[in-house]
Each structure stands twice: as structure tokens, then as C-alpha cells.
Amino acid sequence: MNPRPTAQIKASADDFVVEELPAYAPSGQGSHLFVRFTKRNLTTEQAMAALASALDTSVRDAGCAGMKDKVAVTTQTISLAIPPGVSAASMVDRAHEVVLEGITVHEAVPHGNKLKPGHLAGNRFSIVVRGIERSRLPEVAASFERMGREGVRNDFGSQRFGRDGQNAERALAWLGGKAPAPRSPYLRRLLFSSLQSVVFNDVLEQRVADGTWATALEGDLLKVHASGGLFLCVDAPLDAERALRGEVSPTGPMVGVKMREPSGAPQALERSAIDKRFAADFDWAKTKALGEGTRRPLRIHVNELTFEPMEGDQREERTGCRVTFVLPKGAYATTVLSQAVSLDQNAGESDGADRPREESPRT
Numbered sequence: 001m002n003p004r005p006t007a008q009i010k011a012s013a014d015d016f017v018v019e020e021l022p023a024y025a026p027s028g029q030g031s032h033l034f035v036r037f038t039k040r041n042l043t044t045e046q047a048m049a050a051l052a053s054a055l056d057t058s059v060r061d062a063g064c065a066g067m068k069d070k071v072a073v074t075t076q077t078i079s080l081a082i083p084p085g086v087s088a089a090s091m092v093d094r095a096h097e098v099v100l101e102g103i104t105v106h107e108a109v110p111h112g113n114k115l116k117p118g119h120l121a122g123n124r125f126s127i128v129v130r131g132i133e134r135s136r137l138p139e140v141a142a143s144f145e146r147m148g149r150e151g152v153r154n155d156f157g158s159q160r161f162g163r164d165g166q167n168a169e170r171a172l173a174w175l176g177g178k179a180p181a182p183r184s185p186y187l188r189r190l191l192f193s194s195l196q197s198v199v200f201n202d203v204l205e206q207r208v209a210d211g212t213w214a215t216a217l218e219g220d221l222l223k224v225h226a227s228g229g230l231f232l233c234v235d236a237p238l239d240a241e242r243a244l245r246g247e248v249s250p251t252g253p254m255v256g257v258k259m260r261e262p263s264g265a266p267q268a269l270e271r272s273a274i275d276k277r278f279a280a281d282f283d284w285a286k287t288k289a290l291g292e293g294t295r296r297p298l299r300i301h302v303n304e305l306t307f308e309p310m311e312g313d314q315r316e317e318r319t320g321c322r323v324t325f326v327l328p329k330g331a332y333a334t335t336v337l338s339q340a341v342s343l344d345q346n347a348g349e350s351d352g353a354d355r356p357r358e359e360s361p362r363t
Helices: 044-054 088-097 134-150 167-175 185-209 236-244 264-277 333-337
Strands: 016-022 032-040 073-081 103-111 120-133 221-224 230-232 248-254 294-297 303-309 318-328
Touching: 032 044, 032 088, 044 073, 044 103, 088 103, 120 134, 120 333, 134 303, 134 318, 167 185, 185 248, 185 264, 221 236, 221 294, 236 248, 248 264, 318 333
Parallel strands: 016 073
Antiparallel strands: 016 120, 032 073, 032 103, 120 318, 221 230, 221 248, 248 294, 303 318
16 A cells, blocks of 8 residues: 555646735835736746736836746736836726736735745645545545644755756756856756755755654754744753644754854754765855855644545545645645645646746756
């Protein structure tokens, strides 16, 4: 028997619904127009280009909080620059009159700043999972129930590493002077983010293996989920109780020149993972423009989770379900789904998380 039942997602766009949860509301004044819309069977870039063209503004000045799936129904916000000499009120009126195939505009509100990557609170998902053996549906339901209660490990999925999985190796090659650097600043940042992700996954894998990924060790840098703050664990038994209640989680490294380090055993584990990828004399200063470094929780909470079996002929061997949940920004829906089912298609190519375009870059 497979460790998890096999299943499929994205049989159609309606099977994968994503709603971006904004970090803040636009102010109503300023030189940018925040446009909230729903798109279907379009990439975010395609939707941005279509809306910019319809409103006679440059797509190069457009901004978004995160890329969303193509084979999906997704709701998100982008910002478009209001051209000089054009009133904000007229841009708002025109946005509400836009008629584009696959795009429905919900609102348009001026704001003072361009929308930038990561400027969101999270995403709400509603996903149909198909092809599950009917006899194993209770097992799938129990897995989702457990995740809603305990959270899940916060891995980066394969989509983070490019279609051929080689983005991290490409980053190491040019950072180590063995290959020319990509000409595009975007590609340089993309490659470095893949390298950061590999190190994080290495650390998380070791914490999973020793059973400490969801608890507190002395020396851990712990994240307070309610506030987002970090603090050093100096009382492991006390903080382990807080971790059990879901208040805090240990964090792992997103390497960079300004990344804060833990101490003790967690620090030794992280340095070992970093030393596997980087030479001892590596000059971290040259990565400053690529990503200064931060901490990422090893665990994510799956909020507002619901599970609904699909109705159908009880005599059929396979069935499905619809699962809904809310994830914080940067977390992957497939990370959640893969804890309950084994996805038998390449679902990891895109799963609604907010990220740069994950494709095999060319230099």
C-alpha cells in the first residue's frame, strides 16, 4: 500500500481557486491604481499586461504582491501607474468599464505606492482533489484534520528550483566564479533564492529526522506567530509548551549577509548545512543585492481548514474532496496537499504561492 493515497489536482481551472488576502487597503489617493480582479486560465503577467494595455499605462511600472497560477481561478490585486496628466478618478472609472476575456475587475482604488512582492497577508485556497480510492478517503480526511490542528512542515516545493531542478547549482556556479553571472538582475535574484531554499530544506529535513521541527530547542530562534517577532530560546521546556500550543515555531535559515543566527545545537546544524553548499571563504557581501537573509519558520499553520467529500456514485472505486484553507504568504498549497495525498501529476510546477516566476533561467 502506498504511504499516501494517490490523487490529482487541476483537472480544470475551477478545481483550483485562490484568493489573495491583502496586507492593507489602498488609501484612496496617490499616483498608482490598485486593481483587484479575478482571472481564469491566465498567468498574472498576462493579466497585468492586458489590464495595463486596456488602461493605456506601462506594464513595466505595474506591481503585484505575488504570481498566481494559470490553470486556476485566482483573485488578486495589482498596481498600475497613473500616467501624468491623467486623473485618478478617470482611471478608476475606466478600470470599472474594462471588458477582457478571462478577467473580471472588482474594484480600483488609488494608492501612493507601487505594490511590491510580499505585500500581502496570505492566500485562501479552495482545491478539488480527485481520483482518491474511496476506501482511503477517511484516511485523507484524518490527515487534513491533523494538519489543521498541528500545522505542517514548511518545505520549499520543487517549483522553487526551476523546471529542471538546477537553479541552486547555477547560483553556486556563478557565485563561485565557475560560470558567468546572468545578465538579468531578476534571474540573479531568482537563482539565489533557489540556493537559499535548498539550505533551508536541508536544515528542515534534519529537524524532521530528529523530531524537532515543531518544537523548541535551546538556542533556537523562535517565531511568534501572532506578532511575527523572533526571540532566542533560553528556556526550552517553557518554549516547547508554547510550541505545542501553536504560539511559536522554530525557524530555519534563509542565508544572507544580514541573517540572524541561532546558537548552540541549532546553530551547529545550520552551519553544517551552509558549509555543504558554500566554501569556507565565501564572500557573503556579494549577495547583499540578491537577498540580505532572513529567518523562515520550519512549521506553518493551516488556518480555517475544511474538508468536504464529493458526492457521487458510491459504487465508483475512486472519488474526491474539496479542501479549503488559509496559508501565510510564501507558503505552498502543495506542501499541505502532499501531507495527505501523493499527487501523481507535476502539481509542483505552480501551486498558488506567492513567488517570482519559477522557470529555468537562461543567461
